[in-house]
Structures are given as structure tokens and as C-alpha cells.
Amino acid sequence: MVARYERIAAELRDDILAGAYPVGSQLPSEAELATRHRAARGTVRQAVAVLVAEGLVGSRQGARRIVLGNARSQSFAELHSFAQWARANGYRIGGQVISQRRRAATAPESARFGGGEVLEVLRLRSLEGEPVLVERTVYAEWVAPAVEALAADCASVTEALYESVGLIFAYGEHLIDAVPAGAGDARLLGVRRGSPLLRQRRVTTTHEGRPVESSDDRYRAGSVTFSIRNSIGANPLTRRAGDLRFGP
Amino acid sequence: MVARYERIAAELRDDILAGAYPVGSQLPSEAELATRHRAARGTVRQAVAVLVAEGLVGSRQGARRIVLGNARSQSFAELHSFAQWARANGYRIGGQVISQRRRAATAPESARFGGGEVLEVLRLRSLEGEPVLVERTVYAEWVAPAVEALAADCASVTEALYESVGLIFAYGEHLIDAVPAGAGDARLLGVRRGSPLLRQRRVTTTHEGRPVESSDDRYRAGSVTFSIRNSIGANPLTRRAGDLRFGP
DNA sequence: TAAGGGAACTTGTACAAACAAGCGAGCACC
């Protein structure tokens, strides 16, 4: 059973994407939406809050809400799973495990995963037949068996882990920056050494806050762009300084 | 007057950052927080919703909320304004206008800003004395006079525009990818041509949805990292495919 | 004509109440 406010949000979103409310135009008032959907004002407020969070709609006290954009943004699943993002957008993808081994956890990994062994996997992933992503993932010991059971050319690790052991990636932190390609990355991706790569380092946990994996993903320049919509109210994105070890 | 729920959120956030609720521990229940703050449950829910949106706290039906992280994230202002981010983190920054000229709007710029002229500004910005950012910004005609009135070494354009004409940047869309440094960028940033840069393209609008500027910012690799916290519920970040013009 | 004052409208905040749905611990039973 989907919540009422989610259905109202979906309906509004569809209207916006279909062009019923063009960019820059006003949304109906809460009161009107409430009577139209036969719901309380609070419920309508929850619905539009979803759209505001998606960056589709802007809101300020006293004035009617306005439409800011008309492009769908798919949020977490897409950000987390390369395969789910690619599939949702109709791209052909491939994947191949290059190497996979268990090893003792390093000090920072112990702090994160709780000690013991970890499973380190190096994958090469392709989009439309071209290699675009080198993925170096470290899994906590408790998921290692499930990961080792996967096929070497498994397209969607996220989905496979959900289907085999019911694992859900629920929270993540992502660090995005640019790095030059090392010799190994360059060979795998078919680019020159030192050429730019877009790096996404991420740490993921389950619903309960239990750490699952940390990963260092490097995209070939030009193959993928990250997109963020934000409003002045709230959003979870910040800059961070790099090493800042300048000078000689 | 700050809203009640914001004060409760701030109090909870301070407690988390101070270590009163360590990472992985449980937050008090809504009922307890409500009696403790002498507020209704709805108000408390709004407060914790803020923390959930910040990625600080995880929430799922039936179970107590848990603390996911203890690092502050400053959201929009920081993402938008290099100066505000740097100052909030205690970095010394500098800025210098390299060139500035009015020109006719190109076709896509016309579509965005509504035709006429635009003002194109090239700025070089430094962090801790080292050049780290080349910023190519195109302003809509209606803000051009205010921008032209700024000092060439103005540290915070965002703040200066707020103080001079009350302009507030309220919504933005950001595209993040990696590109090789061109000859000009390389010279300005003091890096080799072709070395990796982190590029952030952004489009910003006011409260009313009126476009203000679009910008192409290129950070020297290693100087800045973008950080995103997200939960499975909602967040405004997605991947996007690049040109995908592979092959010969 | 231009400035100012309001009135109507719209979103934001806060409270109260009720039920639904999921979680976890403890208990009974096999």
C-alpha cells in the first residue's frame, strides 16, 4: 500500500514532467490541491515536500510554489548502483571481475567494519561496450560469502545481493574528486596514463547503520557526470578541502 | 524568531556532534523528545526530519532512530559560494578577475536568461595562497551592473551581491565531472596541460525561479572534494551519461 | 502619477488525536 501523499506527489510529478506545469509556472495552492485530491492540507504538504526535496519545485512562504525543472532525478538507487542507473536510462552495460581476494583489514578498515578479514574486489565495467569504470570495492567480512558466490560477469551487484541474501544498501556517503589515471587504471580503461578520471569514493551501510562496503570508483572522463539539484533550505552536499599540501 | 523545530534540531545536532549520541547509538524516541522539549510529536518529527535529510540520522519504521555520522554538513550556501565554504572552514582565500566583458547571448543562454546581453567573467581563486579554481561565469543582463561594480579582487561575490542589491541565490543545479586542463587553465592554475581538473558547472536562480548566472568552475585536482550524504529515501543527486560518442 | 496602506491569499509553524505498520524482546511451546 503506497501512502496517500506519495500518490499525490507522483501525480504532481507526472503532471510537471508531462508539461502541464511548465518551468517557471505556478503550482496550484495547497488548499486547491487538498480539495482536488480530497485530502487534508497536511497530506498535500507532505506531497509537495517530496517534490521540493527533489529540486523539481521551489517554495517560499507567502508565494505560490513554482516549477523549477522538469527532469526526473532518481536519487539513491541510481547513485549507488551503476547498473540500476544505466538500466533506468536504457544503456547497455557489462561488468567483469578482474581480481578478488580476502585479506586482513587495515587499521581504518577495522575501525569501520569491525576488524577481521575483508574482501577486496576489482571490477571493470562498461557502458555501451566501452570500458568506463574501474571499481575497487572492499566488503565487510559478513557479506564476503555472498559476494564470492556471484558470477564474475554479474551486471548488477546491488540487485544480486538483494536477491540472494536480502541485503539493502540504505545509507551512503560519497566523496567526489578528480585524479590522474595510474598505469593500471589507464590500461584497463584504454586511456593514457595521467589522463583525468572522475573518482567517487563511497561508504555504504544497511538500514541499521551496519557498514557493508567501501569503494573507490574511477570513471573515464566524459563518460559520466554527477548532477545535483539543491535549494537553499537543505541538502546533503558539501565541498571538502583536499590534502592542501601545497608548496615544495 | 527561529522555529521551534529548528531549535530542537540544532540541539540534537549539537548533542550528536559533541558525542552525547555516538555513531551507531540510538536517539531518544519521539515521545521522549516531545515531553523533554515540551513540544508536540509533530514538531519533534519535523526536527528529526532535518537531521535525517542531513544524513546525520537514519530512520525506519518500528525501530529507534540511529546516529549515522557526526560530521557537520553545511548545505547550499557552502556548495554555492566558494568563499563562504572556505571561510566556514577557516581557509585563507583570494580572488582576482582575469577578464570581464559584455557580449551578446548565445542561443542556449538566450533561452535561459531571456535574450539580450550577458556578462562573462573569468576569475582565478586561491586557497591558502595557491591558485586552485578557474571560474568562468556568465551573468544575466539584469545583474550585470551589480557585478561590474564589484572590486576586481572581491573575495565573496555571493555576499557582495547580497549586500549591494539584496540578491539571494536560492536554487541551483550542479553538474560535476572531470576534464583535462586546457592550455589557459593550466597556465592559470600552474599545472601541466592535460592534468585532471574537477569541473562543476552550475546554473542558479533566485527565489522566484529567475535565472541569475551559469558558471563553469574548474578545480585543481586534489584541492577540493565534493561530499554527498544520502539515504534511500530521497536525495537530489544522480549520474548522467556524458557524450557517449565513443569509437573512431 | 507615484507612494503608501491595507485586504486577501498562500505558505510556514504548532498542537492534538487516532490508527497503521514494523521492530524487538520475552514467553510459551515443542
Place this chain on the structure above:
DNA sequence: GGTGCTCGCTTGTTTGTACAAGTTCCCTTA
């Protein structure tokens, strides 16, 4: 000892009400 079930706790959804605060537009007034 382990399995399954129930019960209490906790969060999620929805409705209703009231007031606060900001915007917009019209109308009056100088």
C-alpha cells in the same frame, strides 16, 4: 535448545484546527 508467537514500543500516515508570517495586488491618497 530452538522455534514461533504475542505484546508493547516506536515510527509512519492522515485528518483537523489555529495562528503566524510573507506575498501580491488593488485601492486610496498625496
